[in-house]
Every structure is written in structure tokens, then in C-alpha cells.
């Protein structure tokens with residue numbers, strides 16, 4: 335299926351690994367011109383090379399931390415007028431006890447998971463409206479809808495991000511600028527692998543044990559980690575020309591973890 339976005343220009347903020355990378359790869363397969371960012375240079379360059387080689391799309395890597403003003407400026411300098419904006423980051427650290435969260439932890443989470451995405455949306459959405467075409471997707475977290483103590487540094491700021499994004503989506507829908515959020519559950523990514531390795535080290539257990547423990551803790555009906563590439567395909571669909579009436583939705587992709595019909 336042709337998603338009708340060939341030659342569109344996309345910023346994927348946070349795309350050297352995990353769900354951002356899979357989304358970038360899926361967009362590149364559709365012939366989208368990519369500007370992908372991350373903080374770590376080597377992994378970013380490798381990701382850009384792999385995507386370009388496998389798809390023949392044009393891929394420009396931009397080393398940038400979008401939690402900082404300078405990082406966002408660097409990204410927007412490389413691509414001032416994106417048609418598509420996808421924003422993500424690494425999962426904030428897991429917290430066993432709310433008392434272990436410091437004030438600095440909160441500032442770190444707020445700047446990366448909330449202020450960064452908000453400022454990138456603010457800087458690009460008017461241009462999309464002027465050009466009468468735009469797609470914005472935040473890759474946030476199922477914890478935005480499903481609060482747990484373990485994800486306190488991830489869920490609350492994403493609930494705020496979802497609130498902001500949905501509010502903007504109503505204003506810009508008439509301009510064919512479509513904003514949505516994807517809310518992942520447990521996906522096999524380097525970010526989750528790091529979380530599981532840290533827990534195994536801290537608890538003196540194994541990686542496989544911690545993986546099963548997390549799946550059981552969240553009560554995932556599928557009983558397995560979800561696939562990143564499947565997720566990327568859905569992100570590309572929300573960035574497609576066909577998404578023009580999907581306005582301000584928060585699509586949970588979590589193997590059925592969250593109970594609720596709507």
C-alpha cells in the first residue's frame with residue numbers, strides 16, 4: 335500500500351534506536367526524506383547509514399538533544415519546514431518507590447518528555463498549517479493512561495503531553511495538520527533492554543527473569559514483548575495522507591494490557 339507521502343520531509347526526533355528508529359525506517363520505505371536525531375553520534379550515524387542503504391531514502395543525521403533549546407535549534411536548522419514530525423526519547427528510569435524520585439529527576443523528565451516535544455510542535459505546526467498539510471505523532475507511553483508507581487517519571491509528563499497535543503489537534507485539523515499520540519506498552523527496544531538489564535543487576539537475577547516479571551506485572555495478555563517494526567508501521571500510517579480524519583487520538587499499542595473498551 336502506498337501511503338502517499340513520497341518526498342515529504344520528516345523530522346524524527348529520537349531515532350537512532352527503538353521505536354523512533356523503526357518509525358524512521360517505515361517512513362523511509364515510503365520514500366520520505368528524513369532528518370533523524372539523537373544525542374549519541376555513533377549510533378545515530380550507523381542508523382542513518384542503515385536506513386539509507388536499505389531504502390535509498392535521503393537520511394540526514396542531526397546530533398541533538400531535543401530536551402535542550404540548542405538541540406531543538408540544530409534540528410530545525412537542518413529541516414526548518416518539516417511536513418511530518420515524530421518525537422520520542424528513551425524510557426525515563428523506572429522507580430520502585432516514589433520516595434526515590436528527586437527534584438532533579440523531575441526536571442530531567444519534564445524537559446525531555448514534555449517541554450522538548452511541546453516546543454518542537456510549536457515551532458513547526460504553523461508552517462504545516464500554512465502549507466495545508468502536516469502530521470505530528472508523539473511516541474509517548476501507555477503509562478499516560480495506566481498509572482503505576484514504577485513509571486512515575488514517564489506517565490505523568492506524558493499525560494500532560496497527550497492533553498496538550500489533543501488540544502492542538504482540534505485547532506489545526508481544519509488546516510489538514512493532524513496530531514496524534516502513540517502509547518506503547520512493552521516493546522523489545524534498546525531502551526527496554528537497558529531497563530531490564532539494570533533491574534537484573536540490581537536484583538541479582540537474570541534478564542529473562544526480569545522480562546517475564548515485567549510482562550506478568552503489567553498483565554500483558556500476549557505474554558511477550560511487542561515488536562518494534564510493527565509499531566513503526568503504525569506510526570507511518572498515522573503520518574500518511576490517509577490519516578486526515580484521525581484527529582487527536584491516543585492509540586495504545588500494548589498487547590492488550592490496559593483494560594477498557596474505549
Ligand SMILES: NC(=O)c1ccc[n+]([C@@H]2O[C@H](COP(=O)([O-])OP(=O)(O)OC[C@H]3O[C@@H](n4cnc5c(N)ncnc54)[C@H](OP(=O)(O)O)[C@@H]3O)[C@@H](O)[C@H]2O)c1
Pocket residue numbers: 347348349350351352353354371372373374375377398399400401422423424425426446473474475476477488518519520521522523524525526
Ligand atoms: N520500549 C518500551 O517497552 C516502551 C514502553 C513504554 C513506553 N515507551 C516509550 O516509547 C518511547 C521510545 O522508547 P524506546 O524503548 O524506543 O527507547 P530507546 O530504545 O532508548 O530509543 C530512544 C531513542 O531516542 C534517542 N533519545 C533519547 N533521548 C533523547 C533526547 N533527549 N534527544 C534526542 N534523542 C534522544 C535515543 O538515542 P540517544 O540515547 O543517543 O539520544 C534513541 O535513539 C519512549 O517515549 C518510551 O518512554 C517504550
